[in-house]
Amino acid sequence: DLVVPNLSYRTGPYGANGTQYADGFNDYFTLLNERDGGIGGEIIQVPECETAYNTEKGVECYEATKDTGALVYNPLSTGITYQLIPKVGVDKKVLYTPGYGRTSAKNGKVFEWVFNAPANYWDGASVAIKYLLEENGGDLSGKKIALVYHNSAYGKEPIRTLEELAAKHGFELNAIPVEAPGQEQKSQWLQIRRDKPDYVLMWGWGVMNQVAIQEAANIRFPMENFIGIWWAGSEIDVGPAGAGADGYKSLTFNGVGMDYPLYDDLKTHVLDTGKASQGGEHVGSAVYSRGMYAAVVIAEAIRKAQELAGTAQINPEQLREGFENLEISTERLAEIGLPDFGPEIALSCSNHGGSGMARIQQWDASAKTWNLITEFTEPDNEVLDPLIAADSEAYAKEAGITPRECN
Amino acid sequence: MMDQFFFAAEVLANGLMTGVMYALVALGFVLIFKASGVFNYAQGVLALFAALTLVGIQQGQIPFAHLINAAFGTSLHHFGWTVPAVLAIALTAGVMVALAFLIEKLVLQHLVGQEPIILFMATIGLAYFLEGLGDVMWGADIKTLDVGLPQGISDSIEGATAEWFGYGFFIDRLDIWATVIAALLVAALVAFAQYTKQGRAMRAVADDHQAALSVGISLRFIWVMVWSIAGFVALVAGIMWGTKSGVQFSLSLIALKALPVLMLGGFTSIPGAIVGGLIIGVGEKLFEFFIGPMVGGATENWFAYVLALIFLVFRPQGLFGERIIERV
Amino acid sequence: MLDKTEGYSTADGRQIGGVLMEMKNITLRFGGVVAIKDISFDIRQGEIRAIIGPNGAGKSSMLNVISGFYHPQEGEVWFKGYRRGPMKPYEVARLGIARTFQNIALFDGMSVLDNIMTGRLNRMKSGLLSQALWWGAAEREENENREQVEKIIDFLEIQNIRKTPVGRLPYGLKKRVELARALAAEPQILLLDEPMAGMNVEEKEDMSRFILDVNDEFGTTIALIEHDMGVVMDLSDRVVVMDYGRKIGDGNPDEVRRNQDVIDAYLGVAHD
Amino acid sequence: MLYREAGDFKTTYRDDGQTFPIRLDRWGYYVTLAVAFGIIPFVINDYWASAVFVPFLIYAIAALGLNILTGYAGQVSLGTGGFMAVGAYAVYKLMTAFPDISIVIHILLAGGITAMVGVLFGLPSLRIKGFYLAVATLAAQFFLVWLFNKVPWFYNYSASGQITAPERTILGQAVTGPASTASAKYLICLVFVFALAWIARNLTRGTLGRKWMAIRDMDIAAEIIGVNPLTAKLSAFAVSSFFIGIAGALLFAVYLGAAEVGEAFGINKSFLVLFMVIIGGLGSIFGSFAGAAFMVMMPVFLKNVLVGSLGWPTDLAAHIELMIVGALIVMFLIVEPHGLARLWSLTKEKLRLWPFPH
Amino acid sequence: MFDADTPETLLEVNNIEVIYNHVILVLKGVSLSVPKGGITALLGGNGAGKTTTLKAISNLLASERGEVTKGSIVYRGERVADRNPAALVKRGVIQVMEGRHCFEHLTVEENLLTGAYTRADGTAAIKRDLEMVYDYFPRLRERRKSQAGYTSGGEQQMVAMGRALMSRPEMILLDEPSMGLAPQLVEQIFQIVKAVNEGEGVTFLLAEQNTNVALRYAHYGYILENGRIVMDGPAAALRENPDVKEFYLGMSDEGRKSFRDVRSYRRRKRWLA
Numbered sequence A: 001d002l003v004v005p006n007l008s009y010r011t012g013p014y015g016a017n018g019t020q021y022a023d024g025f026n027d028y029f030t031l032l033n034e035r036d037g038g039i040g041g042e043i044i045q046v047p048e049c050e051t052a053y054n055t056e057k058g059v060e061c062y063e064a065t066k067d068t069g070a071l072v073y074n075p076l077s078t079g080i081t082y083q084l085i086p087k088v089g090v091d092k093k094v095l096y097t098p099g100y101g102r103t104s105a106k107n108g109k110v111f112e113w114v115f116n117a118p119a120n121y122w123d124g125a126s127v128a129i130k131y132l133l134e135e136n137g138g139d140l141s142g143k144k145i146a147l148v149y150h151n152s153a154y155g156k157e158p159i160r161t162l163e164e165l166a167a168k169h170g171f172e173l174n175a176i177p178v179e180a181p182g183q184e185q186k187s188q189w190l191q192i193r194r195d196k197p198d199y200v201l202m203w204g205w206g207v208m209n210q211v212a213i214q215e216a217a218n219i220r221f222p223m224e225n226f227i228g229i230w231w232a233g234s235e236i237d238v239g240p241a242g243a244g245a246d247g248y249k250s251l252t253f254n255g256v257g258m259d260y261p262l263y264d265d266l267k268t269h270v271l272d273t274g275k276a277s278q279g280g281e282h283v284g285s286a287v288y289s290r291g292m293y294a295a296v297v298i299a300e301a302i303r304k305a306q307e308l309a310g311t312a313q314i315n316p317e318q319l320r321e322g323f324e325n326l327e328i329s330t331e332r333l334a335e336i337g338l339p340d341f342g343p344e345i346a347l348s349c350s351n352h353g354g355s356g357m358a359r360i361q362q363w364d365a366s367a368k369t370w371n372l373i374t375e376f377t378e379p380d381n382e383v384l385d386p387l388i389a390a391d392s393e394a395y396a397k398e399a400g401i402t403p404r405e406c407n
Numbered sequence B: 001m002m003d004q005f006f007f008a009a010e011v012l013a014n015g016l017m018t019g020v021m022y023a024l025v026a027l028g029f030v031l032i033f034k035a036s037g038v039f040n041y042a043q044g045v046l047a048l049f050a051a052l053t054l055v056g057i058q059q060g061q062i063p064f065a066h067l068i069n070a071a072f073g074t075s076l077h078h079f080g081w082t083v084p085a086v087l088a089i090a091l092t093a094g095v096m097v098a099l100a101f102l103i104e105k106l107v108l109q110h111l112v113g114q115e116p117i118i119l120f121m122a123t124i125g126l127a128y129f130l131e132g133l134g135d136v137m138w139g140a141d142i143k144t145l146d147v148g149l150p151q152g153i154s155d156s157i158e159g160a161t162a163e164w165f166g167y168g169f170f171i172d173r174l175d176i177w178a179t180v181i182a183a184l185l186v187a188a189l190v191a192f193a194q195y196t197k198q199g200r201a202m203r204a205v206a207d208d209h210q211a212a213l214s215v216g217i218s219l220r221f222i223w224v225m226v227w228s229i230a231g232f233v234a235l236v237a238g239i240m241w242g243t244k245s246g247v248q249f250s251l252s253l254i255a256l257k258a259l260p261v262l263m264l265g266g267f268t269s270i271p272g273a274i275v276g277g278l279i280i281g282v283g284e285k286l287f288e289f290f291i292g293p294m295v296g297g298a299t300e301n302w303f304a305y306v307l308a309l310i311f312l313v314f315r316p317q318g319l320f321g322e323r324i325i326e327r328v
Numbered sequence C: 001m002l003d004k005t006e007g008y009s010t011a012d013g014r015q016i017g018g019v020l021m022e023m024k025n026i027t028l029r030f031g032g033v034v035a036i037k038d039i040s041f042d043i044r045q046g047e048i049r050a051i052i053g054p055n056g057a058g059k060s061s062m063l064n065v066i067s068g069f070y071h072p073q074e075g076e077v078w079f080k081g082y083r084r085g086p087m088k089p090y091e092v093a094r095l096g097i098a099r100t101f102q103n104i105a106l107f108d109g110m111s112v113l114d115n116i117m118t119g120r121l122n123r124m125k126s127g128l129l130s131q132a133l134w135w136g137a138a139e140r141e142e143n144e145n146r147e148q149v150e151k152i153i154d155f156l157e158i159q160n161i162r163k164t165p166v167g168r169l170p171y172g173l174k175k176r177v178e179l180a181r182a183l184a185a186e187p188q189i190l191l192l193d194e195p196m197a198g199m200n201v202e203e204k205e206d207m208s209r210f211i212l213d214v215n216d217e218f219g220t221t222i223a224l225i226e227h228d229m230g231v232v233m234d235l236s237d238r239v240v241v242m243d244y245g246r247k248i249g250d251g252n253p254d255e256v257r258r259n260q261d262v263i264d265a266y267l268g269v270a271h272d
Numbered sequence D: 001m002l003y004r005e006a007g008d009f010k011t012t013y014r015d016d017g018q019t020f021p022i023r024l025d026r027w028g029y030y031v032t033l034a035v036a037f038g039i040i041p042f043v044i045n046d047y048w049a050s051a052v053f054v055p056f057l058i059y060a061i062a063a064l065g066l067n068i069l070t071g072y073a074g075q076v077s078l079g080t081g082g083f084m085a086v087g088a089y090a091v092y093k094l095m096t097a098f099p100d101i102s103i104v105i106h107i108l109l110a111g112g113i114t115a116m117v118g119v120l121f122g123l124p125s126l127r128i129k130g131f132y133l134a135v136a137t138l139a140a141q142f143f144l145v146w147l148f149n150k151v152p153w154f155y156n157y158s159a160s161g162q163i164t165a166p167e168r169t170i171l172g173q174a175v176t177g178p179a180s181t182a183s184a185k186y187l188i189c190l191v192f193v194f195a196l197a198w199i200a201r202n203l204t205r206g207t208l209g210r211k212w213m214a215i216r217d218m219d220i221a222a223e224i225i226g227v228n229p230l231t232a233k234l235s236a237f238a239v240s241s242f243f244i245g246i247a248g249a250l251l252f253a254v255y256l257g258a259a260e261v262g263e264a265f266g267i268n269k270s271f272l273v274l275f276m277v278i279i280g281g282l283g284s285i286f287g288s289f290a291g292a293a294f295m296v297m298m299p300v301f302l303k304n305v306l307v308g309s310l311g312w313p314t315d316l317a318a319h320i321e322l323m324i325v326g327a328l329i330v331m332f333l334i335v336e337p338h339g340l341a342r343l344w345s346l347t348k349e350k351l352r353l354w355p356f357p358h
Numbered sequence E: 001m002f003d004a005d006t007p008e009t010l011l012e013v014n015n016i017e018v019i020y021n022h023v024i025l026v027l028k029g030v031s032l033s034v035p036k037g038g039i040t041a042l043l044g045g046n047g048a049g050k051t052t053t054l055k056a057i058s059n060l061l062a063s064e065r066g067e068v069t070k071g072s073i074v075y076r077g078e079r080v081a082d083r084n085p086a087a088l089v090k091r092g093v094i095q096v097m098e099g100r101h102c103f104e105h106l107t108v109e110e111n112l113l114t115g116a117y118t119r120a121d122g123t124a125a126i127k128r129d130l131e132m133v134y135d136y137f138p139r140l141r142e143r144r145k146s147q148a149g150y151t152s153g154g155e156q157q158m159v160a161m162g163r164a165l166m167s168r169p170e171m172i173l174l175d176e177p178s179m180g181l182a183p184q185l186v187e188q189i190f191q192i193v194k195a196v197n198e199g200e201g202v203t204f205l206l207a208e209q210n211t212n213v214a215l216r217y218a219h220y221g222y223i224l225e226n227g228r229i230v231m232d233g234p235a236a237a238l239r240e241n242p243d244v245k246e247f248y249l250g251m252s253d254e255g256r257k258s259f260r261d262v263r264s265y266r267r268r269k270r271w272l273a
């Protein structure tokens, strides 16, 4: 058996989001086990451990599971990720943090054990700006962009990138923090009403998203000029605002809806047999899909690792190799039953973050669906690469790591 | 220049409305504190629990579905009916009374005469319990609450102000409703506490449990009554906040916004809760709006407390709180 | 330079010294309530001075003025020939004024011993570090003061309850512990607010004995409020009588006993 | 003889002031020490260290600190999380600014810095009392968290505002950073706990402790018998914050290794430590330990039982765990409002009377 | 009206034992009976257990972590243990607690009104009784609007008494009513007790340290020492008992002795060891 612990959170302030993610993650592995008998003949065990989005509990979960043969961790929390980064280096476990965590972990030379493909926050910021550039015929100069962010490590992540991009493209950035949990945002949105930015970006999580979208509707901010990061792009986020949320956009790096062949398999093997995590209530939601996508990538890395190692029963080191040589092509995705579900991924020793491609989805309030409105777009690596290099070097220095050579 | 003025006025107006929303939560605290000297930390959770129950009843959710499913392998979730809002509110109020009864029976009764801090801790324990119970009963999903309260910007106010001042004020209709309801609640509660026999008994209980017992006031009755009222106030707060941001865990954290309100208004004063709410609402909004951007923003959490603290240094019992009797 | 005037000698032959403390035209108001109205009197070195009067007359308030807890709107307090400026209660305590309270004010969470030790706090000077490490001054001081406290414990015959938390004690013993705490400070003036309330005769006798012994053996000046006329008349050297915040009588017990105002306002019947 | 003081006569005041007047207690204490220093370090593994022992020891320090303030001096504080953050950020800045100086000194300095901040936020206690003070201390909690989140200097301008503890060694053993071993972490915490508990004991049995308790039990009377409330309260804030600062420093540097202020030192931390103090017993050193042990171990225990043994779904287990924790807290308060420490001493009292019921 | 010869028993305390905190045994088998319409005094030194007895009767021990572990208390044929304190007040037993226990933040008048909490006979009657209490204690009328917390000790005692009277009880348990009162007032309080007892037939059980006054007004007395009843009898007989005279009334053969003289001897005779 192969062990892939699921450090989930189904309670606490972010429990509603965490639940859906964890369900998607579980269900995909259940599907593999049920349909294919695991990967390469090895059943995948997904022991779940509740972290409540709390770093101490996260660490406890990690320690409790790490000696059970765990291969890879995906804690869905930037805070817990920061705790685990130094630990996985010592314990030799893979840490996979798609779309969250420490951005500069993209640099595989410094962060040997950490992977954050297909995209990270800086990619997200850059893709959003790129989208806006396109909307504006390639010119953002003189425009005002506000960033409404969760006042935490997570929310602060994009600021540096956006500042660089502002300098490059000549727009004006105004960062507005919202104290967690973000139940009350009147003054922030009145500021936005006063400053009249052309666009608003949002790095939010939990209730903050819902309130922000509602407040934006209240001040009649045009929803189509309001773009959230992928963590601010789920059905729960737009729900309370009702019709007011129509037209709201968000980034995503995975497909939405249930129009994928894989869901047929999922239905036959998991849903209908009653094996779905939590009764399958959330199947097909945006966050569920993202959890499932994380499982897909991990499963693919396991396959690759088995292939390279020549054995089905791999260890974390071999899985790491698998990740570093991971390639998920368009064809492969289609084969899995998820055509065009995610960007192509090709990782290497030095690149642990993939291409960083993401796309934009838009909420249709009457149909209650997310629609994909752009193709996968590449970030502006010209800006990002130096930032990543600088940040990872700083970390290497602080932690006393000598970056390894990659060839 | 004029614009700045209007913005300030708008922030002020919105601050007042927010303050009312805070006050709604603070009111529940005040009631219980007045009646039992208990600093009821669970008030926020009570609001969450009330809102969860309301939504659950309204949408015909099966309580404890998840637990039953886990135990028996079933996959229940809804009864398949929906309950009209008014009826659901009435039923929820009933649940809150039952809850008050249970709390008295299982917790308070056994803690008669204990020090305030012990009672305070007990309410935190209660908060944990209710938080877990709410989740187990109704699930941890985010739920949308709609009891038919209007939401969104009031067009008539915007129109009217635009006509008068050339600047349309944005006021949320939900906030207007909250203000009206809060005003009614406060008036009713003040009258109750000050001029009725039960109100007097309630204040007597707060002063001295034993003496209250000795003159024949039934602590149980008073407590069940007060907790029921507080449960009802929590329900109102839960409806308002739940309509605004969906019913979910963070709703319980509004208790933390009510605390500075309470401190400023005085723990024992019902009007204080409103006045405190207004001052805090306006203060934190204006500060965040004008000073916030200079210091990096997100000041609201601490500013409310610091503001209250400054008031307290001059009036240690809050604006309207009862004088702290110091005698030897 | 204590004596403003020479002292006097009492009936049983004790020599009373000069004026130790003098209250001059004290007026104390709480909002509309006038608790003390223009009262003057003095307390002499070594005497037992009683303050009596009906309930609500302002007796306790007067003690509170003396111990610096209330600050009178008008009037002056003179101590040892100096005018006392506005002082915080703890500064007053350091001058050598200790007291007991009408509604017992012991520290309920502490043992009898610790309560009494608090009376000696102002004599203990060891620094934070020494205390933290329990080394040198701290330990030495603790043991020295403990010895003094044990003497008081012996004196008041409360050895057997030394380690009991005071919350558990019956009323009468609490009063005794309070007295012990006040004595531990080795005060120059001891203020007692109804030390014998709630006691039966036997206990009052004990208490009287303690008060007399303190006065005698340590030469402590005592001001006491009491409603038991037997006690007041037997123990005190001079008595101030208050009514509605005013002073209506001042003199030795015999004079007071016969004062018609006092009889009307307070005693009801002439006490024998 | 079990549990008898009789036959244990004290001949000096010094003996009488002993910490463990009963022989059996004294032995228990020595045995505990022997196990803690002599056995556990050799058998401890990562899981036990990070799930149980290290957090227990660190929270015991915090609980001792809060107990000094709340249990001994009677000033209820909900600012513990904020003060722990001060300790954490202080030690982070010191560690990164002076890498060559011993981490022990850094931790002590961090305690000292926290003490100063504590005194500052303790000033309102001179006017404000009871729950008003408790709520007022939340001002410290929220302000400090905001400050550390907002001012980049505190987190050395890192992109996300997270702080990460670099590796530091004592006698060649890494005690912070990823390479530190379970027993090294455990031992450094244990040493601090031991020393601080001893200091707490000394302070609370002497003059200062009596001043604190006097202020706690009746502040007016205390002032009238000569306790200066200013120095008494502020010294309580200082000492308490010193302890809490050290706990914060250890929590960050030794236990977590990386921290984000709002998450690691939020209001929940304040409540958690207050819980420990109350469940354990206000005004009791032993209670601080008992409370910390209870609050650290119970969730772990429940989780292991509910998920590990009974195999419940994690979310259900987590929700029910909340209910159980809540119910247990209420139950404990009902059974013995004065905490585990009192429960223990009552048991001893009964033992002493044994076999006679009264 | 009290008929001393064939009294109807209102309250029976049978051999009760009270333990605090599960360990401290305070009452060790106390029995007493209170006749209807009488004034019964419970005397005894500090810590004898008077307060505890009264609290056991009015069922207030629970909030002090005390419990009656043996024996029974029967009021009008009902065991009080089955009733909560509030119900007992409704049934006519009210206690004036030691140490006054006023509601500090309520005004004097509001304090008095809480006494009428259990009454259902209309505001007019309550108003009348309020006037009655003010007539008994004119000082309270003057201070009716002040917060009770700011009144003097004696005033608070009056409030507590008045509050009990307001409930129109059948039986009043008085715990040290004279404590801290001026001599005139002590007499007055007992006069009131007597008046209420005779005029309205209210039964009193009072715990007192002031043995002298208590025995002058009571019909019957019990002496409690160390948690046991050591003596009981009609008040007049107790007053004449030489031991009572010496220890409780402070009289020696030559009449009252001066407190100044007590220091010359140390008497430590105790009733029981």
Ligand SMILES: Nc1ncnc2c1ncn2[C@@H]1O[C@H](COP(=O)(O)OP(=O)(O)OP(=O)(O)O)[C@@H](O)[C@H]1O
Binding pocket: B326, B327, C030, C033, C034, C035, C053, C054, C055, C056, C057, C058, C059, C060, C061, C062, C102, E150, E151, E152, E153, E154, E155, E180
């Ligand atoms: N802090 C205060 N605020 C308001 N009024 C006060 C205060 N302290 C005392 N008083 C009032 O002042 C008057 C005198 O009170 P004080 O306590 O001095 O009386 P007393 O002579 O000691 O009476 P007793 O013998 O009953 O104890 C009382 O009417 C009391 O209500």
Ligand SMILES: Nc1ncnc2c1ncn2[C@@H]1O[C@H](COP(=O)(O)OP(=O)(O)OP(=O)(O)O)[C@@H](O)[C@H]1O
Binding pocket: C168, C169, C170, C171, C172, C198, E020, E021, E024, E026, E044, E045, E046, E047, E048, E049, E050, E051, E052, E053, E064, E065, E066, E098, E209
């Ligand atoms: N809550 C309590 N916990 C523990 N012991 C108590 C408690 N209350 C009273 N006691 C003890 O019970 C005994 C009897 O106390 P009680 O108050 O009944 O005496 P009393 O006769 O009323 O004395 P007093 O005349 O001093 O009021 C005392 O020894 C006291 O220490």
Ligand SMILES: [Mg+2]
Binding pocket: C059, C060, C061, C102, E152, E153
């Ligand atoms: Mg007085």
Ligand SMILES: [Mg+2]
Binding pocket: C171, E050, E051, E052, E098, E175
């Ligand atoms: Mg008594």
